[in-house]
Amino acid sequence: MEILLLLVVLVVVLFAVKDIRRNLITRPVFGFFKRVLPPMSATEREAMEAGDVWWDAELFSGRPDWQKFLAMTPPQLNQREQDFVDNQLAKLLDMLDDFRIVQQDRDLPKAVWDYLRKERFFAMIISRDYGGLDFSPAANSYIVSRIASRSISAAVSVMVPNSLGPGELLSHYGTSEQKDYWLPRLAEGKDIPCFALTGPEAGSDAGAIPDEGIICKGEHDGKEVVGIRLNWDKRYITLAPVATVLGLAFKLYDPDGLLGDKKALGITCALIPTDHSGVKHGDRHFPLNQAFMNGTTSGEDVFIPLEWIIGGIDYAGKGWRMLVECLSAGRGISLPALATATGHVTQRMTGAYSYVRQQFGLPIGKFEGVQASMGQIGGLNYTLESMRRLTITALCQGKSPSVVTAMTKYHMTEMGRQVMDHAMDVHAGKGIQLGPKNYLGHGYMATPVSITVEGANILTRNLMIFGQGATRCHPYVLKEMDAASNSNVDEGLAQFDQLLLKHMGFALSNWGATIGHALTSSCFAEKPVSGETVRYYQHLTRFSRALAYTADVAMLTLGGDLKRKEMLSARLGDVLSHLYMGSAVLKRFEDEGRQAADLAFVHFALQRHLHEIAKAFSGFFDNLPNRVMATLLRLSVFPLGNRFKAPADDLAQQISESMMEPGVTRDRHTFLCFWKDDENDPTGHMEKAFLAMKALEPVYKRLQKAQKNGDIAADIYGDELAAAALEAELIDADTAEQLKDCERWRMGAIAVDSFAPGTLEKQKFYSTSKRKTSSAKS
Structure with a gap:
């Protein structure tokens, strides 16, 4: 007992007495921290410091405030x-x-x-x-x-x-x-803009752009002025072929010191009319059979005045910060909007097609193999729309959360790819034959475009989400990095000492909570609501704690190597992302009044997110180089084993049945899908055929039974089916006419386009003699 008491006293003295703590604990840790601190370039620091933290920081902290989260007002149009x-x-x-x-x-x-x-x-x-x-x-x-x-x-x-x-x-x-x-x-609309950043040697590493501007004297409007001599070669620039004004990012140099002592000023943004002397633009790319204007721009010895720098001369060299500060909002709106549209279209049209298209006398949506894909479409689309709304909520609050928008861009475009793949599987031949009747083909071909732009998805997942999230969202790491980089060592040590004490308490708290929640199956975690979704809040809180604890251990054991261990850091990024997605689904469910008809979608989405979180943790533990630490982490997070499973089959079946049922729920889930009330419109025709068949659902069931019993032939359709049913007195004359119309709608809906010989061959995009490739000096 005396020994235990003595140990307690020693620990208290060690941490409570400032001078002892600083010399025996803080100073060695401070030195270690400076050694393992990952190197950070100026462009990386600017990207790290750009934007805000928001709900992502709550999730990363291990202590998400669910009441505050649910109280946020969802965005509305004025x-x-x-x-x-x-x-x-x-x-x-x-x-x-x-x-x-x-x-x-x-x-x-x-x-x-x-x-x-x-x-x-x-x-x-x-x-x-x-x-x-x-x-x-x-x-x-x-x-x-x-x-x-x-x-x-x-x-x-x-x-x-x-x-x-x-x-x-x-x-x-x-x-x-x-x-x-x-x-x-x-x-x-007098001017159409484009912005040129990406070039042959600068894609994901935008900071490596070779395009340069030299500050010098030149002639402008008949006068000699100090300006910039520019050379650039850019590609993949949307709207470049039709743009009248070009936003240009380049590296600015001042070798003659015309603006001051600094020779390399950094990335700068300027605005240049495309009819300005020396500007070359107009050539188009052909991005996966899409018709939006995308192409090249280049310039050789183009002289512009300093006044054309965006923001004026004071913003010379500040272009990178300008770009990363503005990127978050656009990345949270544009590409996620395309992905969500894909989800709405595929859910509405696949649900209709799965009912209209029949095989073996049944709608194909009644077969379990098809229902598996339909369940994925409906479940993923529910997450897509939930995530779109939550991210827009942040932006409407005036926030610009860089980590949230990175998660949004990556995961929503990936889910857009998945729902489109499942829709193509269900539509089969209907989906691959291009023509006026095909409402999926162009979206399918456009999917990789969203995957590759505004930060390619490989880059976003492996470097940005956790790479930024671990530093920006953590309550202490960024402050500790600032303290470690303080040129005044004593001042930095004092700052670090206070932060370290808090950080240690934070880590110990998360470790204890992680084990406690794991052993009790999260039963004592916060319950912000009641009903069928309450357990999801508790499990998300459990994994929020586990992420905070695991991230601290990962940064402590790997240090700067964590930045280079992209596969490992990507898995922790997946945990943070699925925490965000799961919370988005729960908020949408609450915001929409806890619709009972949505429960299958909510259960599917949350079970999927929890399963993916658990899988990401397991993958991280399996591949962590320090096997002792990996074992300790696994025992802390999953002491009773990983019990989080993928969504059950019955949820996919419930979702598929909902997708084939017209009404309020279907309309709420697919309201972004435009369909034209016109039989010549592909989506409009499918919608009309679907509604007509649902109206005659009892008739079709009666006819299917008659065909099975041999009362009418089993291999007839259209007018022949209506005539046989009328002759067998299965329907009356009025119903026979309705059936004829419905059959015409049905056959038109499953039809695909064909073209007369020579028609397609005449539609040549360009002659072989004029083909060009986009490369330097192309």
């Missing part, structure tokens, strides 16, 4: 935005013929371009003071999603000017003169 949706957007959607746009014209019709300019679709983010629409992120997301459900090419054309680019950069950083000149022109 009356002006709703009027635009009901009128201008509705008219635009009616104007779009995606088959003609992609396969025939490979461009938006002139009438559409003119309408987009006239109604200021390119100016949703520009202030009304300059003639823009000044719409909220909620309206921006909704509008882009609805357009994408009709035409990806049109949606991309609209979303790019409203994402990272001249409009946003000018709004945040432009001088008064730049704003007064350019923003009204952009708002009115």
Whole structure:
């Protein structure tokens, strides 16, 4: 007993007496921390410090405040935005013929371009003071999603000017003169913008752009002025072929010291009219059979005045910070909007097609193999829409959470790919034959575009989500890094000492809570609600604690190597991401009034997210180089084993049945899917066929039974089926006419396009003699 008491006293003295603690604990840890601190370039630090932390920090802390989270008001359109949706957007959607746009014209019709300019679709983010629409992120997301459900090419054309680019950069950083000149022109559509960052040698490593500007004297408007001599070669630039003003990112140098002593100023952004002398643009890329304008731009010895730097001379060299600060909002709206549109379209159309398409006398949606894919579509789409809403909530609050938008971009585009793959599996031949009747083909081909842009998904998952999240979201690590890098060692040590004490308490608390929740199956975690979803909150809290604890151990044992262990850090990023997605689903369920009809979707989504979290933890423990620490971590997180399983089959079956049932639930889950009330429209025709068949569902069941009993032939359809049923007195004359109409709808819905010999051969995009490749000096 005396020995135990003595140990307690020693521990208290060790930590309570400042001088003893600093010399025996803090100073050695401080030295170790400085050694293992991962090296961070200037561009990495700027990216790390850009944007905000939000709900991601709560999840990473191990102590998510569910009451505060659920109290957040979901985003709503204001009356002006709703009027635009009901009128201008509705008219635009009616104007779009995606088959003609992609396969025939490979461009938006002139009438559409003119309408987009006239109604200021390119100016949703520009202030009304300059003639823009000044719409909220909620309206921006909704509008882009609805357009994408009709035409990806049109949606991309609209979303790019409203994402990272001249409009946003000018709004945040432009001088008064730049704003007064350019923003009204952009708002009115007099000028079409593009922004050029990516080049042959700079993709994911945007900081490595070779394009450069040299500060020198030159002639502009007949006068000798100090300006910039530019050389650049960019590719993959959306809207470049039609842009009239070019936003350009380049590295700026001042070898003659015309602006000061600093020779290398850093990445800078400038705005250049595309008709300026030396600017070359117009060549198009052909991104996976999509018709949106995407191409190259280059310039050789192009001289511009310093006033063309966005923000003026004071922002020379500050371009990278400008870009990363603005990227978060666009990354949280544009590509997630496309992915969500894919989810809504595939759920609505696959549900209809699975009922309309029959095999062996039954709708194919009644077969379990098809239901497995349908369950994935419905379950993933519920998460997609939930995640879209939650991320938009942050943006509408004025937040710009860089980690959240990285998670959103990566996981939503990946889920968009998955739902499209499942939809193609169900549609089979209907999905692969391109033509006016195909509503999936162009979306399927466009899916990899979202995967690769605004931070390729491999980069986003392996480097950004946890790489930024571990530092930005952790309550102490970024502050400790600042203390360790303090040039005043004594001051840094004092700062580090206070942080270390708190950090140790934080880590011990999370370790104890992780084990406690694991041993009690989370039963004592917070219960912010009651009912069928309560256990999900508790399990998410458990894994939030486990993530905080595991991340601390990973950073302690791996140090700077964690940055290079991309497969390991990606798994911890997956944990954070699925915590975010799971919470998004729960919030949507509460915001929509806890709809009982949604429970199968909610259970499917949460069981999937918990299973993926557990799988990511297991993968991390399996591959952690320090096997002793891996074992200790596994015993802390899963002392009773990993019991989190993938969603059960019955949930997929419940979802598939819901997808084949018209009504309020189907409409709520697929409201972003535009379908035209026109039998010549592919989505409209499918919708009409589906509703007609549901109306005659009792009749079809009666006929199927008669065919099985041999009362009528089993291999007939259309008018022949109606005539046989009438002759067998299974239906009356009026019902026979309804059946004929319904059969015509059904056969039209499952039909695919075919083309007369020579028709397709005449649609040549370019001659072989004019083919070009995009490379340096192309």
